[in-house]
Amino acid sequence: MPSSLPGTLRVLIPASRIRKRVRELARSISRDFQGQEITLLCVLKGSFVFLADLVRELPGLVHIDFLAVSSYGSGVRPSGPIRLVKDVASSLRGRKVLVVEDVVDTGRTVAFLRRHLARKGARAVRICALLDKPSVRSVPISLDYVGFRIPDRFVVGYGLDVAERYRNLPYLAVFHRKNSAKADRPN
Numbered sequence: 001m002p003s004s005l006p007g008t009l010r011v012l013i014p015a016s017r018i019r020k021r022v023r024e025l026a027r028s029i030s031r032d033f034q035g036q037e038i039t040l041l042c043v044l045k046g047s048f049v050f051l052a053d054l055v056r057e058l059p060g061l062v063h064i065d066f067l068a069v070s071s072y073g074s075g076v077r078p079s080g081p082i083r084l085v086k087d088v089a090s091s092l093r094g095r096k097v098l099v100v101e102d103v104v105d106t107g108r109t110v111a112f113l114r115r116h117l118a119r120k121g122a123r124a125v126r127i128c129a130l131l132d133k134p135s136v137r138s139v140p141i142s143l144d145y146v147g148f149r150i151p152d153r154f155v156v157g158y159g160l161d162v163a164e165r166y167r168n169l170p171y172l173a174v175f176h177r178k179n180s181a182k183a184d185r186p187n
């Protein structure tokens with residue numbers, strides 16, 4: 001296992017389990033959107049791996065677009081306003097949109113995206129999150145598809161990072177910071 005940062009990794013969800021769950025999610029999504037064209041919206045950066053695997057399990061007609069958001073604040077968790085860093089490139093007017101998120105923590109990003117996509121004229125918005133950490137939610141939101149509900153741990157791999165590292169791991173791992181009694185901290 002790579003150890004390029006002062007910390008250790010413990011496998012949380014192996015690649016085989018992720019693969020199986022992504023297929024199950026794709027089956028549910030295909031069933032719900034049967035015969036309809038959807039726009040899969042990848043929230044950069046962390047969701048790019050999940051989206052790449054998910055889209056290849058979806059047999060129907062899909063458009064792909066990308067956006068990026070960022071939040072600022074001084075606390076451990078981002079607490080400032082959510083800012084749109086990169087908007088979608090295509091028109092979403094009248095489209096059915098499936099937002100693809102790697103992880104939902106406080107729910108602030110999802111709440112922001114729902115407002116943003118409504119302003120852009122999306123006809124329907126559903127949210128698909130690979131990971132959900134319900135224990136840290138501060139904004140009430142609903143998720144339509146969830147891969148895994150997990151406790152509040154600092155998770156890396158399969159697109160998720162710590163200081164831009166480990167996005168390329170094919171599995172999900174908990175990052176334990178060295179010399180930290182409570183090693184796991186949120187993404």
Ligand code: PRP
Nearest residue numbers: 044045046102103104105106107108109
């Ligand atoms: C993560 C994740 C969500 C957001 C969720 O992004 O991809 O967009 O945080 O947090 P929230 O529910 O508290 O709003 P991150 O800031 O880690 O950026 P990255 O995907 O570019 O790594």
